[in-house]
Amino acid sequence: MIRAFQTSDLEQVYALGNLLTPNFSKTNSLHDLENNPFTKVLVYEKEGTIIGFLMYTELDETVDILHLFVKEEYRRQKIASNLLDTLISNLKESVCYLTLEVRRGNESAIALYQKFGLEIIHIRKNYYENEDAYLMGRRFSN
Numbered sequence: 001m002i003r004a005f006q007t008s009d010l011e012q013v014y015a016l017g018n019l020l021t022p023n024f025s026k027t028n029s030l031h032d033l034e035n036n037p038f039t040k041v042l043v044y045e046k047e048g049t050i051i052g053f054l055m056y057t058e059l060d061e062t063v064d065i066l067h068l069f070v071k072e073e074y075r076r077q078k079i080a081s082n083l084l085d086t087l088i089s090n091l092k093e094s095v096c097y098l099t100l101e102v103r104r105g106n107e108s109a110i111a112l113y114q115k116f117g118l119e120i121i122h123i124r125k126n127y128y129e130n131e132d133a134y135l136m137g138r139r140f141s142n
């Protein structure tokens with residue numbers, strides 16, 4: 001089941017986020033999400049446990065994916081695809097761009113994003129310490 005983040009999910013999402021990047025819980029505040037009009041999280045829950053999440057910011061015309069993570073043992077089961085589908089099919093009409101940054105070497109994520117129509121639009125040199133980032137985007141015509 002995919003649903004919006006609730007405060008009671010905080011510990012589980014922090015734990016998953018820390019698997020994605022060690023400082024996740026220090027650099028991402030989930031405490032005030034319910035009052036934050038810009039930053040949102042979708043969670044994928046299976047039998048009461050959160051096994052994946054998608055965190056994004058939503059401004060008037062741009063949605064930017066900040067983090068997408070699926071627990072290792074549940075990968076290749078279309079969980080990330082379902083999270084992206086949910087995000088894209090619920091975008092507000094005013095949204096023209098979906099963007100994200102991804103490590104250049106993250107072939108699985110790049111393949112996933114390309115399936116959802118995102119293209120590499122720019123290379124950010126050494127964005128991740130020693131690794132370049134691809135800025136990927138998809139334009140929606142409203």
Ligand SMILES: CC(C)(COP(=O)(O)OP(=O)(O)OC[C@H]1O[C@@H](n2cnc3c(N)ncnc32)[C@H](O)[C@@H]1OP(=O)(O)O)[C@@H](O)C(=O)NCCC(=O)NCCS
Binds near residue numbers: 113
């Ligand atoms: C990237 C990630 C979110 C994908 O999650 P997932 O639930 O396994 O993805 P899906 O099952 O929806 O995959 C959909 C498609 O993406 C591509 N893909 C996903 N994982 C892949 C892999 N390991 N190798 C190659 N292609 C892959 C495939 O095209 C796949 O379709 P297919 O299974 O029919 O071939 C997951 O591997 C993950 O959490 N990785 C670590 C965190 C990360 O890199 N996040 C993205 C940061 S920007």
